[in-house]
Amino acid sequence: MLTKYNGLSQSKFRYVSAFLLIAGPAVFMAGALSFGYNKISGIRIAQSEWSRYKKERNSYLDAEKARLNADMYKEALEQNKLQEATKYFAEMPAVMNSLNGMTLVNFGKVINGETAQYSYKLTIGQQTYNVQGGIRIQGNDMIYEDDYSKTSPEVMSSGEVRHEKNAQDGTFVLQLITTKNSGNLSKLGDVRLFTFSLK
Amino acid sequence: MNIQPHDIKRLISSYKYYIFSLLLFIGGVKLLSLSGAAKIPECSNPNVLEKLKYVISSNLSGEKFSGNKVTSIFDISEIDAATSSARSCRAGVTIEGSELGNVNYMISISAPGSKEIVNIDTSLD
Numbered sequence: 001m002l003t004k005y006n007g008l009s010q011s012k013f014r015y016v017s018a019f020l021l022i023a024g025p026a027v028f029m030a031g032a033l034s035f036g037y038n039k040i041s042g043i044r045i046a047q048s049e050w051s052r053y054k055k056e057r058n059s060y061l062d063a064e065k066a067r068l069n070a071d072m073y074k075e076a077l078e079q080n081k082l083q084e085a086t087k088y089f090a091e092m093p094a095v096m097n098s099l100n101g102m103t104l105v106n107f108g109k110v111i112n113g114e115t116a117q118y119s120y121k122l123t124i125g126q127q128t129y130n131v132q133g134g135i136r137i138q139g140n141d142m143i144y145e146d147d148y149s150k151t152s153p154e155v156m157s158s159g160e161v162r163h164e165k166n167a168q169d170g171t172f173v174l175q176l177i178t179t180k181n182s183g184n185l186s187k188l189g190d191v192r193l194f195t196f197s198l199k
Numbered sequence: 200m201n202i203q204p205h206d207i208k209r210l211i212s213s214y215k216y217y218i219f220s221l222l223l224f225i226g227g228v229k230l231l232s233l234s235g236a237a238k239i240p241e242c243s244n245p246n247v248l249e250k251l252k253y254v255i256s257s258n259l260s261g262e263k264f265s266g267n268k269v270t271s272i273f274d275i276s277e278i279d280a281a282t283s284s285a286r287s288c289r290a291g292v293t294i295e296g297s298e299l300g301n302v303n304y305m306i307s308i309s310a311p312g313s314k315e316i317v318n319i320d321t322s323l324d
Contacts, residue, residue: 023220023224024220024222025223031229031234038235038238042240045317047246050249056264060263
């Protein structure tokens with residue numbers, strides 16, 4: 001019995017001893033592998049993150065550059081447009097007489113913020129009325145306004161001005177569109193056309 | 200009972216493999232405890248420092264991805280022991296030729312979707 005008991009004890013001790021001898025290297029191996037893997041993983045994350053950030057940054061900078069170029073191009077176009085407009089207005093004679101009786105003075109100077117003067121006679125039925133007023137630029141619009149003291153009160157109006165120069169036939173057409181009718185004979189939406197010959 | 204030096208020597212000699220195994224076990228446990236923090240990149244990782252330059256430059260100019268304001272980073276050190284989620288660092292920064300002084304920053308990792316991203320937080324200052 002005693003021999004058997006000692007045999008079992010020795011066998012158990014062998015297992016415990018083997019476990020103790022293996023546990024140390026096994027745990028160390030697990031720790032080293034885990035540490036090494038995470039270390040490499042951290043380095044790779046930082047590397048790929050910088051690539052991602054750099055890519056995002058470059059595409060952002062490209063977009064910014066494209067936007068800047070577009071702005072510059074737009075600005076250049078606006079500048080050209082303004083130069084063209086300045087040239088267009090500068091070519092207008094100081095005094096112009098339309099084929100249907102309007103006298104227009106200093107229209108070329110409206111681009112500088114000045115007011116151009118106009119006068120014409122308007123016939124409604126048997127009656128002829130005097131109209132005088134000014135044209136000026138307000139914001140992005142060009143507007144006209146009849147002069148209260150110099151226009152017959154029945155036809156007083158104000159509104160929008162449109163103009164077109166035809167280089168081919170050398171004519172300049174001015175449209176006065178009534179958007180505010182102060183007199184009882186002028187109607188909202190009235191369009192008065194005046195054609196000038198620039199030749 | 201008196202323990203003589205040769206007794207200790209004999210004891211060590213008898214159990215040297217067990218002692219070696221125990222040392223390995225302790226080392227292994229230590230490595231396992233450090234492995235969580237190992238995933239957070241080092242303070243001096245060149246990729247982290249490169250991003251840090253841009254993050255600080257952007258903070259200074261208020262523009263996204265603004266660069267070239269921070270010209271160099273020096274004296275990089277770790278402030279506290281890293282945890283499994285973040286590492287706090289300190290570095291000197293030169294901005295357009297003049298020394299700004301120390302900037303504290305925190306490196307952490309977040310994983311939006313399947314991609315892990317290194318976050319650098321300079322708001323520790």
